[in-house]
Amino acid sequence: VVVPIFNEAENLAELHARLSAALEATRRPYELILVDDGSTDGSPALLDDLHAKDPRVRVLRLARNFGQHAALSAGMERARGAILVTLDADLQNDPADIPKLLAKMDEGYDVVSGCRTGRGEGFLLRRLPSRLGNATIRRITGTRLHDYNCSLKALRAEVAAQLPGLGEMRRFLGALVIMVGRRVAEVPVAWHPRRRGLTKYTALDLISNYLDFLTTFSRRPFQVIGALGLALAGLGLLGGLAYFPVRFGLGVPLGVRTQLVLFLAVFLGFQFAILGLLGEFTTRIYRLVQHRPFFVVKEFLE
Numbered sequence: 001v002v003v004p005i006f007n008e009a010e011n012l013a014e015l016h017a018r019l020s021a022a023l024e025a026t027r028r029p030y031e032l033i034l035v036d037d038g039s040t041d042g043s044p045a046l047l048d049d050l051h052a053k054d055p056r057v058r059v060l061r062l063a064r065n066f067g068q069h070a071a072l073s074a075g076m077e078r079a080r081g082a083i084l085v086t087l088d089a090d091l092q093n094d095p096a097d098i099p100k101l102l103a104k105m106d107e108g109y110d111v112v113s114g115c116r117t118g119r120g121e122g123f124l125l126r127r128l129p130s131r132l133g134n135a136t137i138r139r140i141t142g143t144r145l146h147d148y149n150c151s152l153k154a155l156r157a158e159v160a161a162q163l164p165g166l167g168e169m170r171r172f173l174g175a176l177v178i179m180v181g182r183r184v185a186e187v188p189v190a191w192h193p194r195r196r197g198l199t200k201y202t203a204l205d206l207i208s209n210y211l212d213f214l215t216t217f218s219r220r221p222f223q224v225i226g227a228l229g230l231a232l233a234g235l236g237l238l239g240g241l242a243y244f245p246v247r248f249g250l251g252v253p254l255g256v257r258t259q260l261v262l263f264l265a266v267f268l269g270f271q272f273a274i275l276g277l278l279g280e281f282t283t284r285i286y287r288l289v290q291h292r293p294f295f296v297v298k299e300f301l302e
C-alpha cells in the first residue's frame with residue numbers, strides 16, 4: 001500500500017490504525033510505504049514513530065515537495081508486493097474498501113480503480129472540472145470509466161513496473177495506469193469530505209493540471225491547428241481560382257479588398273499548417289528528452 005503524504009500530521013495516526021485493521025483482516029502479507037513528499041509539519045516525526053513501532057511500515061522521504069503523483073511513483077517503484085494499492089493520506093478514501101478492490105483483482109484484472117460515490121464537493125469548483133477532465137481522459141485513453149481521478153486504486157506489480165520508463169506522463173498516474181493495464185475494472189468506493197488538514201489543490205491548480213494533461217498525453221491541439229490552417233489555405237486557393245471567372249466572366253465587381261482577403265487566407269493558412277507541423281516535431285522531441293529525474297530520494301527507511 002503506497003500513500004503520498006504532504007503535511008498530513010493530523011491524519012497519520014488514524015490512517016495507520018484504519019489501514020492496519022483493514023489489511024490484517026484480509027490475512028494477506030502486506031507492507032505500508034508511506035512517502036513523505038517534503039512535509040513541513042509534524043508528519044516526518046510521526047512517520048519516524050510509525051516506522052519504529054510497526055515493522056510493516058517503510059518510510060520514503062523525498063528531498064522536497066515533488067507533488068502527489070511523483071511521491072506515488074517513488075513509492076510504487078519500491079513496493080515489493082504482487083499487488084499495489086494506492087490511496088490518499090487524508091482519509092477521504094476509506095481503507096475499509098481495500099478488500100473490495102482486492103476481491104475484484106482476484107477476478108483477473110490488471111487495474112481496479114475506485115469510483116467515488118456521494119461526492120459532496122462543490123459543483124462549480126470540483127465536480128464540473130472533474131467531469132470535463134473525465135471526458136477528456138476517456139477520449140484519450142479510450143477506456144470507459146466513470147471516475148479516473150480516484151486515488152484509491154489497486155494494480156498489479158507488472159503494471160507498476162512499466163511506469164518508470166514513462167517519464168512525466170506519471171504526473172497523471174490515474175490515466176496512465178489504465179493505459180498501461182489491459183484489463184481494467186471499476187468498483188464503487190466510499191468518499192468522505194476531508195475532516196482534518198487542508199487540500200493541497202486550488203482551482204488554478206486544477207486548470208493548469210488539465211492543460212498539462214492535454215499537452216503531455218495528446219498531440220491533438222497541434223493537429224487541430226494544422227488542419228484548420230490547411231483548410232483556410234485551401235479555401236483561399238479555391239477563392240483565388242474562382243476570382244477571375246467571377247470577376248471577368250460574370251462581371252461581379254471584385255476589388256483589391258477581395259484579393260487581400262484571399263491572399264491573407266492562403267498566407268495565414270499555410271503559417272498555421274506549418275505551426276501545427278512544428279508542434280508535431282516538438283511533441284516527439286519532448287517525448288525523447290523525458291529522461292530528467294522525476295523525483296530525488298533523500299532517505300529510505302526499510
Ligand code: UDP
Binds near residue numbers: 004006065087089092
Ligand atoms: N499530496 C502529496 N504531495 C502534494 C500534494 C498532495 O503527497 O504535493 C498528498 C496529500 O497528502 C494527500 C493526497 O496527496 O494524501 C491528496 O491530496 P489532497 O487531499 O490535498 O487532494 P484533494 O483530495 O483535495 O484532491
Ligand code: MG
Binds near residue numbers: 088090092194199
Ligand atoms: Mg484529499
